[in-house]
Amino acid sequence: MTDHARVEYDGQTFEAPIVVGTEQERGLDVSKLRGSTGLITYDPGYANTGSARSAITFIDGDAGILRYRGYPIEPLAEQSSFIETSYLLIHGELPTREQLRGFRDQITHHTLLREDMRPLFDAFPPDAHPMAILSAATSGLSTFYQDHYDPLDPADVEVSTYRLMAKLPTVAAWSYKKSIGQPYVYPQNALGYAENFLHMMFAVPAEDYHVDPELTNALTQLLILHADHEQNASTSTVRLVGSTHVNIYAAIAAGISALWGPRHGGANQEVIQMLEEIAAAEGNTASFIARAKDRNDPFRLMGFGHRVYKNYDPRAKIIKNTADTVINKLVGDDPLFEVARELEEAALQDDYFIEKKLYPNVDFYSGLIYRAMGLPLNMFPVLFALGRLPGWVAQWKEMIEDSETRIGRPRQIYVGPTERDYVPISQRS
Numbered sequence: 328m329t330d331h332a333r334v335e336y337d338g339q340t341f342e343a344p345i346v347v348g349t350e351q352e353r354g355l356d357v358s359k360l361r362g363s364t365g366l367i368t369y370d371p372g373y374a375n376t377g378s379a380r381s382a383i384t385f386i387d388g389d390a391g392i393l394r395y396r397g398y399p400i401e402p403l404a405e406q407s408s409f410i411e412t413s414y415l416l417i418h419g420e421l422p423t424r425e426q427l428r429g430f431r432d433q434i435t436h437h438t439l440l441r442e443d444m445r446p447l448f449d450a451f452p453p454d455a456h457p458m459a460i461l462s463a464a465t466s467g468l469s470t471f472y473q474d475h476y477d478p479l480d481p482a483d484v485e486v487s488t489y490r491l492m493a494k495l496p497t498v499a500a501w502s503y504k505k506s507i508g509q510p511y512v513y514p515q516n517a518l519g520y521a522e523n524f525l526h527m528m529f530a531v532p533a534e535d536y537h538v539d540p541e542l543t544n545a546l547t548q549l550l551i552l553h554a555d556h557e558q559n560a561s562t563s564t565v566r567l568v569g570s571t572h573v574n575i576y577a578a579i580a581a582g583i584s585a586l587w588g589p590r591h592g593g594a595n596q597e598v599i600q601m602l603e604e605i606a607a608a609e610g611n612t613a614s615f616i617a618r619a620k621d622r623n624d625p626f627r628l629m630g631f632g633h634r635v636y637k638n639y640d641p642r643a644k645i646i647k648n649t650a651d652t653v654i655n656k657l658v659g660d661d662p663l664f665e666v667a668r669e670l671e672e673a674a675l676q677d678d679y680f681i682e683k684k685l686y687p688n689v690d691f692y693s694g695l696i697y698r699a700m701g702l703p704l705n706m707f708p709v710l711f712a713l714g715r716l717p718g719w720v721a722q723w724k725e726m727i728e729d730s731e732t733r734i735g736r737p738r739q740i741y742v743g744p745t746e747r748d749y750v751p752i753s754q755r756s
């Protein structure tokens with residue numbers, strides 16, 4: 328195969344080198360295109376734009392493959408811990424036992440929030456969406472560590488990583504406690520990562536609370552499955568914001584906001600609302616499928632479709648099995664799970680979904696597990712954010728350490744008015 332492509336334009340020739348990845352993906356390097364020809368590339372939604380060389384996550388969307396640092400998602404979901412997967416994503420290799428112990432100890436050591444942060448939670452209205460609180464508090468964390476958040480200082484980056492990983496579950500749980508008017512529960516460092524989070528969510532000071540190991544295992548698996556997904560909208564946001572050399576807390580806070588949207592991490596919450604509507608309509612999946620296909624109706628099947636996967640999302644496959652086990656154990660029969668399975672079956676047999684290669688994505692079944700665990704709907708995207716955190720950190724770190732990184736600054740094709748004369752207000756009607 329040739330190592331360049333040629334762009335002929337207006338009598339000029341531009342030779343674009345071909346960039347080849349380790350999985351033989353090929354990209355056209357257009358970084359010198361404008362300088363040579365005056366042309367820019369136009370790619371709304373960045374569907375054809377490779378914004379980075381990345382060694383973190385590989386997805387083959389046609390084959391339904393997802394790997395973190397070369398390791399397939401399936402054994403990680405089955406056998407790894409969230410802390411180990413986080414180490415793998417952030418540092419590039421599976422840790423030795425000693426490295427894992429050190430990483431875990433550091434994260435455990437930083438779980439407390441500064442006491443001065445408590446009033447922040449009180450300041451929000453009781454019905455505040457916890458994603459708003461998570462984003463605000465993550466940005467707010469930076470105010471406590473202003474002497475240790477230099478993005479170019481490796482020691483600052485290391486301690487910021489521990490602080491983010493340690494404190495975000497506390498922030499998330501406290502935003503929930505605030506919404507239900509219960510006292511904040513402090514972290515218990517003797518507990519594991521997911522267990523500690525569930526304890527802060529569901530314990531009350533008046534009683535003993537023991538976290539069901541089945542819940543811990545299911546949550547751990549969900550966190551692992553959400554831990555990274557290469558250059559998705561929130562990760563690209565973290566990289567773009569981070570490319571300005573702002574501190575990592577601010578960059579991650581921006582990623583949380585990007586994740587909140589219903590086309591991204593907010594979809595898991597919307598899936599449940601959609602399934603509830605279908606159940607209320609006596610399980611009439613056909614009418615919802617018809618609406619999703621109707622070009623004049625903005626409705627989409629939530630939890631279906633993906634920019635990259637044109638096959639079954641490998642994460643959804645695992646989550647569907649876990650949902651089966653967890654729901655059976657915790658609630659027995661869940662009519663919504665039944666509706667979800669029927670909806671999936673009907674959609675996968677429908678020509679529209681077959682033609683457009685729309686399959687269930689990670690959000691389709693995850694909400695059913697969160698719901699069975701007793702988590703409220705608006706916490707679902709927060710759980711996604713907790714899972715995605717190590718991926719954001721790893722991608723941010725790769726970006727900041729990459730000598731090719733420049734400030735992210737796309738171009739545009741201007742389509743507004745050409746130059747015109749200003750008319751003073753006194754001369755306008």
Ligand code: CMC
Pocket residue numbers: 372559589590591592593594619620626627628629630631632633634635683685688689690
């Ligand atoms: N229901 C009905 N039609 C759909 C759906 C859907 N869920 N998803 C895509 N389509 C159609 C879409 O209307 C378009 O049709 P046409 O070519 O006739 O205009 C075609 O399929 C391609 O869709 P697109 O919007 O151009 O694709 P995209 O890559 O820009 O969007 C997506 C991907 C995930 C935003 C989209 O599939 C969607 O809105 N899905 C529902 C929301 C959702 O589940 N989001 C979670 C994504 S996975 C987790 C995450 O990363 O956050």
